[in-house]
Amino acid sequence: MINKQTYMERQLEGVRMEDSIRPSSLSDHFLANNQFSAGMLDLYTESEKSSLGFTELLGLQDFAPSIFDIFQVSAPSTVPLPPTQTSAVSESPEGFNQPATPNSSSISSASSGAHNDEQSRPAEEDEEQQKVKKRLKAKKTSQKRQKEPRFAFMTKSEVDHLEDGYRWRKYGQKAVKNSPFPRSYYRCTNAACNVKKRVERCYNDPSIVVTTYEGKHTHLSPVMPPRPDSSVLPPTGAFDPAAVQVPRQNSQFSNLPPLNCGYFSYMNPGGVSVNERRFYFPAAPPLLGDHGLLQDVLPSLTKNEG
DNA sequence: CGTATTTGACCGGCGC
DNA sequence: GCGCCGGTCAAATACG
Numbered sequence: 321m322i323n324k325q326t327y328m329e330r331q332l333e334g335v336r337m338e339d340s341i342r343p344s345s346l347s348d349h350f351l352a353n354n355q356f357s358a359g360m361l362d363l364y365t366e367s368e369k370s371s372l373g374f375t376e377l378l379g380l381q382d383f384a385p386s387i388f389d390i391f392q393v394s395a396p397s398t399v400p401l402p403p404t405q406t407s408a409v410s411e412s413p414e415g416f417n418q419p420a421t422p423n424s425s426s427i428s429s430a431s432s433g434a435h436n437d438e439q440s441r442p443a444e445e446d447e448e449q450q451k452v453k454k455r456l457k458a459k460k461t462s463q464k465r466q467k468e469p470r471f472a473f474m475t476k477s478e479v480d481h482l483e484d485g486y487r488w489r490k491y492g493q494k495a496v497k498n499s500p501f502p503r504s505y506y507r508c509t510n511a512a513c514n515v516k517k518r519v520e521r522c523y524n525d526p527s528i529v530v531t532t533y534e535g536k537h538t539h540l541s542p543v544m545p546p547r548p549d550s551s552v553l554p555p556t557g558a559f560d561p562a563a564v565q566v567p568r569q570n571s572q573f574s575n576l577p578p579l580n581c582g583y584f585s586y587m588n589p590g591g592v593s594v595n596e597r598r599f600y601f602p603a604a605p606p607l608l609g610d611h612g613l614l615q616d617v618l619p620s621l622t623k624n625e626g
Numbered sequence: 627c628g629t630a631t632t633t634g635a636c637c638g639g640c641g642c
Numbered sequence: 643g644c645g646c647c648g649g650t651c652a653a654a655t656a657c658g
Contacts, residue, residue: 490631492650505649509630518649632655641646 472532480504480519480529486537488517499523513538 475482481490481504488506496503501521508515515535522528 489629491652493632494648494650497647503648628658630655630657633653634651635653636651637649639647639649642644 469536470532470534472530474522475529475531476525476527477529478527480521481506482519482529482531484531486510486515496520501526508537510537510539 481488487509489509490504491507492505493502494505499520500523503518503520506517506519513535515533515537517534518532520530522530
């Protein structure tokens with residue numbers, strides 16, 4: 321089976337999204353009329369993406385849950401996920417239910433017989449080997465989790481790390497090829513939750529932040545006490561439901577499931593209330609042409625371009 | 627002092 | 643086989 325990311329990258333070779341895909345009228349309109357706009361990318365399978373036209377990529381809907389609700393409802397028990405996506409979830413249960421680096425792994429790696437056979441080696445070298453093996457094991461387990469469903473959001477924002485109601489711990493940052501902006505890696509601070517997210521900026525438009533969520537939260541937002549009347553927006557003080565602008569819906573979008581679109585508002589670190597509109601792009605974002613994260617999640621749209 | 631972030635090193639996958 | 647790249651780890655550092 322072809323590695324998903326690699327396949328996506330291949331599909332994007334030689335493609336200039338800003339030239340061939342950019343929905344000038346729509347995206348420009350959104351960007352021009354909103355301080356913040358966003359696109360949401362749902363990492364569906366190839367067949368599912370190919371069945372959607374560009375207008376559907378925008379996925380404007382009247383009723384749009386927040387991204388948190390999206391994650392919540394995307395649980396198999398609530399919303400019928402695409403078959404492959406659902407299977408991906410079931411294929412990697414450890415990704416949701418187990419810590420990224422369970423203690424057991426380090427124990428087992430430390431007890432490897434190879435080390436016992438090399439007691440003659442210096443102690444520090446032995447420690448290093450244990451470290452290496454420990455890391456090796458963590459790598460393997462983490463790679464298995466790549467099949468978790470992912471959702472990517474395009475957000476026009478000044479801040480890289482958008483407040484989304486959950487607490488995240490940054491565990492890495494990497495320079496992205498063909499992009500001057502680094503990609504940051506975050507993991508949910510909840511020990512029992514293995515949700516990860518990656519944040520990077522579009523090199524074409526530095527004002528656009530691409531956030532990719534991987535996995536589903538197994539817990540409620542730690543900073544959002546439940547509110548009885550906030551079924552749509554995250555019940556957090558950081559979010560202002562009154563500031564939400566609901567995108568007008570076109571009939572052509574109506575065939576999209578509600579979870580495909582989300583939006584919310586939030587207070588940025590500077591205390592300025594910010595309206596964010598989340599536009600759903602099942603296949604591709606209209607504005608991004610970078611060779612970074614988005615290319616990992618947008619294979620089909622570029623497939624026909626070239 | 628506890629927690630979060632930074633950052634260099636490391637590994638596996640993949641293309642050539 | 644080698645090099646590139648994405649993703650992760652973990653020690654060092656920063657911060658409240």
